[in-house]
Amino acid sequence: MSFVAQNLACQRADQLIFEDVSFSLSPGEAVWVKGRNGAGKSSLLRICARLLAPLRGQAAWHGEDIFKDYDGYIGDYHYLGHLDALKYALTVRENIDFWAEFHGIPDVASALDQFDLQALSDIPTGMLSQGQKKRTNLARLTASSAKLWILDEPLSALDLHYIALFKERLIRHLAEGGMALFATHQDLELEQVKILDLDDWAS
Ligand SMILES: Nc1ncnc2c1ncn2[C@@H]1O[C@H](COP(=O)(O)OP(=O)(O)OP(=O)(O)O)[C@@H](O)[C@H]1O
Known part of the structure; x- marks a missing residue:
């Protein structure tokens, strides 16, 4: 089981936001998407949740293109957006x-x-x-059986108690073989997290 993104490029209106963004997730892994305001974090997450089509590149779940294999991906991810x-x-x-x-x-x-x-x-x-x-x-989110959590600013509006609770729940999800792709401005201080800094990839 894996999520693999290769050479993703994103355009909003007529602006190229990022290009050549690649990363992968296997069971137990998390990717923290970082970047300045407007770097494209939400856009990248929306692409991975199939809410936005990439300009170029591919994203695959179990080796199948997420934009072509609708049924193979639908129950396996849970997207939590800004709204x-x-x-x-x-x-x-x-x-x-x-x-x-x-x-x-x-x-x-x-x-x-x-x-x-x-x-x-x-x-x-x-x-x-x-x-x-x-x-x-x-x-x-935690009531779902989704393997892949796609989370856009999951900590916003939470007080310290609930941030700690969420972190605990996320660690359990990963320990149980789940995966997470999240964008936060705040460091969750997870031990095993891969960092994807969109400022490094900005077009
Ligand atoms: N619906 C839209 N139409 C056109 N441009 C958009 C749209 N949504 C976002 N953008 C533009 O795309 C760029 C990336 O926006 P995005 O929300 O992905 O950035 P972000 O890294 O999540 O920002 P922030 O940290 O401020 O939440 C920005 O320049 C933004 O103005």
């Missing part, structure tokens, strides 16, 4: 439920527990604070 992607009219539990069901994991209770969401579980997510919304998204 919270919650359905505000639904409660915390209902939001997590939906994704847990999509990924075939019915254990919503433990997902709620992991990010201390039990007391908030019946509140519509539109009423949550930014940090509570982020915790709901992280619970949704």
Whole structure:
């Protein structure tokens, strides 16, 4: 099982953002995407989550092009973007439920527990604070069986307690053979992380 990106180039509007970006992920590995504001971190993650087509280059999961083999990749990755992607009219539990069901994991209770969401579980997510919304998204992530976590600024809005909790959960995911591709401005101080600095690759 692996994710391999080769010579990716990205263009937004008429601007070439980066080119020749290559990296790979095997079970237990994490890649930390770094770079200045506007370097293309979110764009790279969106390409890997198939939300944006690369200008050039390939990305493959199990050796199959992610843009050609739709079904082979869909249940294996979970993308957490800048926006919270919650359905505000639904409660915390209902939001997590939906994704847990999509990924075939019915254990919503433990997902709620992991990010201390039990007391908030019946509140519509539109009423949550930014940090509570982020915790709901992280619970949704951990309720999924996705092998590859693609995370854009997963720490934003989290207080120190929940940053530590998230880090612990990420380390467990990697220890269980998962993979992670994440962009943060803050160092998570993971021991085994490969750094991909887009400032080195900027066009
Ligand atoms: N929808 C869009 N249309 C056109 N250009 C875009 C679009 N989204 C982003 N860009 C441009 O692409 C470049 C890369 O943006 P991106 O969000 O990937 O950078 P980033 O490294 O994640 O930045 P930050 O650290 O500020 O979050 C920027 O110059 C940005 O203005």
